[in-house]
Amino acid sequence: xxxxxxxxxxxxxxxSIWLVLLASLLSxxxxxxxxxxxxxxxxxxxxxxxxxxxxxxxxxxxVIGNVEAYSTIMVKARVNGQLxxxxxxxxxxxxxxxxxxxxxxxxFEAQLNQAQANQAREEAELNQAQANxxxxxxQQKYVQEQAARFARLFQEGITSKDQAEQMRTSADTISYVxxxxxxxxxxxxxxxxxxxAAVANAKVQxxxxxxxxxxxxxxxxxxxxxxNLVTANMTDLITINQVKPIYVTFAVPEAHLPAIKQYMAKxxxxxxxxxxxxxxxxxxxxxxxxxxxxxxxxGTIKLKGVFTNQESKLWPGQFVRVALRLTTQVNALVVxxxxxxxxxxxxxxxxxxxxxxxxxxxxxxxARVDQDIVVQRGxxxxxxxxxxxxLRLAPGMHVQPRDEKGPGAKARKET
Numbered sequence: 001x002x003x004x005x006x007x008x009x010x011x012x013x014x015x016s017i018w019l020v021l022l023a024s025l026l027s028x029x030x031x032x033x034x035x036x037x038x039x040x041x042x043x044x045x046x047x048x049x050x051x052x053x054x055x056x057x058x059x060x061x062x063v064i065g066n067v068e069a070y071s072t073i074m075v076k077a078r079v080n081g082q083l084x085x086x087x088x089x090x091x092x093x094x095x096x097x098x099x100x101x102x103x104x105x106x107x108f109e110a111q112l113n114q115a116q117a118n119q120a121r122e123e124a125e126l127n128q129a130q131a132n133x134x135x136x137x138x139q140q141k142y143v144q145e146q147a148a149r150f151a152r153l154f155q156e157g158i159t160s161k162d163q164a165e166q167m168r169t170s171a172d173t174i175s176y177v178x179x180x181x182x183x184x185x186x187x188x189x190x191x192x193x194x195x196x197a198a199v200a201n202a203k204v205q206x207x208x209x210x211x212x213x214x215x216x217x218x219x220x221x222x223x224x225x226x227x228n229l230v231t232a233n234m235t236d237l238i239t240i241n242q243v244k245p246i247y248v249t250f251a252v253p254e255a256h257l258p259a260i261k262q263y264m265a266k267x268x269x270x271x272x273x274x275x276x277x278x279x280x281x282x283x284x285x286x287x288x289x290x291x292x293x294x295x296x297x298x299g300t301i302k303l304k305g306v307f308t309n310q311e312s313k314l315w316p317g318q319f320v321r322v323a324l325r326l327t328t329q330v331n332a333l334v335v336x337x338x339x340x341x342x343x344x345x346x347x348x349x350x351x352x353x354x355x356x357x358x359x360x361x362x363x364x365x366x367a368r369v370d371q372d373i374v375v376q377r378g379x380x381x382x383x384x385x386x387x388x389x390x391l392r393l394a395p396g397m398h399v400q401p402r403d404e405k406g407p408g409a410k411a412r413k414e415t
Contacts, residue, residue, distance in 0.1 A: 044356055044398035047389035050336050052379045057332040057369050058325050061260075065250030065273065065322035067314045069241035070306070073215055076237060077230040078208040079103060083237075090222050094213045094240065101237060103230065105209040112202035119195030126188035133181035140174040147171040217242040241316050246309040248273050248285070250322045251300035260290065260303075263326045271305030273320040283307050283314055287324065334372040339385045340365060349379070350386035356398050358386065 077083075085102040088094060147167040217240040224230060224237055248271065252260070263269055269287040285307035294301045303324070307314060314320070339349050340363070347365055350358045363378030379385070384401075386393065393399070 044400040045389060045392050046402050047350075047393070047399045048387045048403055049352055049384050049399075049401045050339060050387045052375070052381055052383045052385060053334050053372075054331045054381050055334060057329045057334065057367060057374050059327045059329055059367060061252050061256050061324040061326065063250050063252055063322050063324075064276070065248045065305075065320050067316055067318040067320060068247040068249050068304075069217070069243060069316045070245050070247055071215055071217075071242040073217070073240045073242075074236055075100065075211060075214075075240065076233055077101075077103060077211070077235050078232055079108070079205055080232050081107065081209065081230060083224055083226055083228050083230050086222065086226055088219060090219060093216075093218050095216050096213055098213045099210060100213055101211040103209040103211070105206055108202065108206035108209050112199065112206055115195065115198040115202040119192065119199050122188065122191040122195040126185065126192050129181065129184040129188040133178070133185050136174065136177050136181050140171070140178055143167070143171045143174050211237070213240060215240060215242050216244065243312065243314070243316065244309050245285075245306050246314050246316070247288075248305045248307065248314065248320060248322060249302060250305070250324075251295070251298070251302050252324065254294045254299050254301055257294070257301055259326055260287075260324070264290070270325050271307075272323045272325070273305070273307070273314070276319055276321055281313055283309065329366075329374065332366070333375045333379055333381060334369065335375055335379070335385055336387050337368065337371055337373050339387045340373060341390055350390060350393055351379070352384040352386065352399060352401065356400070357396055358393055358399055360395050 081103040083101060084104050087099045087101065094100065147170065149167075151168070220239040220241065222238055224235055230237070260269070264287065271285045271287055272282050273285070274282045285305045287303060288306040289302075289304035291302040305322070305324075335349070340347050341349065343360075346362060348360050348362045351361045352358055361378050364376045366374035366376045368374075386399065389399070
């Protein structure tokens with residue numbers, strides 16, 4: 001009985017059906033692999049993509065420049081003497097006309113007093129010479145009248161010839177005296193002029209005892225301390241740098257010169273500078289100078305930008321990053337820098353089609369703008385390009401986009 005019951009269970013039709021289904025399922029799984037893996041293979045290669053966007057792109061020339069003072073003045077003493085007073089502290093900002101130094105003025109005051117006394121004496125001598133001339137002119141008039149009267153009397157036979165000739169000689173003599181008086185007056189006038197010049201020179205020398213700032217600017221290191229002797233035109237007292245406004249000097253390759261001249265003829269070109277530490281602090285100025293000669297040794301030309309520098313962000317001698325903006329390219333096509341690949345035929349990108357397959361597209365690139373690059377030819381706005389995962393791609397392969405980046409994606413999100 002037990003044997004017959006066991007035999008019946010082994011050949012049960014229902015059990016046989018389940019065994020066949022289980023074997024078929026195991027066979028299918030072993031031949032095709034896990035279902036999740038197969039599904040992932042059908043989805044395509046995972047990549048990062050970006051949309052081709054449009055935005056206004058500035059056309060700039062970016063170089064490294066050096067900050068220079070707008071003007072630099074080396075202050076020197078113009079007279080010899082003892083430096084008695086300094087009216088500022090090192091590093092102070094001073095304005096044009098501010099008093100900087102005082103040199104002992106007493107020797108120059110004495111020279112001025114002496115010159116003024118000499119001038120007064122010479123003016124008195126001039127007055128005396130003029131008075132002598134006036135007196136002799138009156139005497140000449142009287143003698144000439146007497147000579148004429150005696151000449152008539154001699155003609156009438158009333159007086160002798162000797163008396164007439166004597167009066168004529170007196171008239172001639174007084175004429176020579178007048179000539180001498182006139183020469184004395186001219187000499188006295190010249191002496192007075194020299195005296196006035198001496199007084200003016202003494203005043204100038206006295207004014208040099210006080211030194212004023214010739215420009216607005218910042219003072220540097222003090223070369224001479226109070227109490228020291230200074231020598232005219234020899235001793236360097238202080239250097240003043242004008243930093244408001246201020247220059248930034250930079251050199252660009254000569255290949256950019258035609259474009260710079262072209263855009264300069266239309267408008268004033270803006271220049272932006274920023275520190276080399278990568279901070280966001282920027283100062284905006286304008287192009288103020290283009291050198292008249294290209295440096296043949298470097299193939300560059302020197303330019304200068306002028307900046308108001310009201311907040312003193314720029315400092316003489318500082319190196320800065322310079323961006324000379326020539327123009328703005330309106331609605332330029334841009335993609336992330338990493339989308340551009342280099343091949344034997346030049347630059348190209350992987351473009352994602354509607355069916356998620358990729359094709360290679362040759363492109364012509366332009367200027368770089370931060371993390372993006374301008375595409376001049378080869379793409380259209382709204383197309384999708386691959387930014388990451390290029391090494392696993394070949395034309396015609398399907399991809400699975402992981403994320404969407406780039407200026408085009410930002411513009412689509414905003415809309």
